Amino acid sequence: MKMTVNGRDVDLPENVTTVQDLLDHFQLNKELAIVELNQSILDKSTRDGAKLTNGDRVEIVQFVGGG
């Protein structure tokens, strides 16, 4: 499945079908990750089960140091 994650075009294996799969695929810290799918911010409680489809645009952000 092809999609854009954080501005990068990526080709993901077939077993990646949900946001949880995506976070696992990139080995990202689920506690810290905040996910936006096609410009819609996902609620943390329902985020992991959100389905991904070809051509999705995903943003994964977190808190970093800042003033």
Add this chain to the structure above:
Amino acid sequence: MLKIGPYSFHSRLLLGTGKFPDFDTQKKAVEASETDILTFAVRRMNIFEPDQPNFLEKIDVKKYTLLPNTAGAKTAEEAVRIAKLAKASGLCDMIKVEVIGCDKTLLPDPVETLRASEMLLAEGFIVLPYTSDDVLLAKRLEELGCHAIMPGASPIGTGLGIVNPLNIHYIIEQAKVPVIVDAGIGVPSDAAKAMELGADGVLLNTAVSGAQDAVKMAQAMKHAVWAGRGGFEAGRIPKKLHANASSPLEGMSVL
């Protein structure tokens, strides 16, 4: 106690978390500052380098109130998006509105800051706008319903201290919500001065993170804020043009 919206804080020092030399120093500096509020920025995760450590993993998040900022936004809409992303973390509902209008001075865009604050208030956020030291803009932000006003002492990261204390004084004098002097603090006396002027708090980052000994500076800033507040509450003496001896004039044996 510093009261912002529904929250109360013991410490009047708010500490930014950017640009520390390493996490160990940062953790010690945060502890030394005895702050209750830590600011953060919201940025993309590096999907190809997932193992990069994050400061949030190093501290007990429950001990602090997190104040994410909207840094990076140049329009109200961008600020609102960043604020919503921050809120989706489930860690906080306060937001420091920061909409920069000029890359050279990093001064906030007044129109976009006002618009962003209005939109975020409508969304139910606890809104703390970073603003210039413009007195009327501060008033307008308060009239919108902002929960605190955060005028800059001087441009971000300059360490120039309070370049217009008269404006900061006017802003504090008119405000019915907390005024937190944010940005431009360089040394403890700057922080103390802000508090002596009657500020409810001081937000600083580079002054600590960029100091040669960040931990010691964090401690010094804690004392400065405490001392400045004490001085404000105690009430200073009036300034006089001529000397007024503090020792008695009577009973001097040599005359």
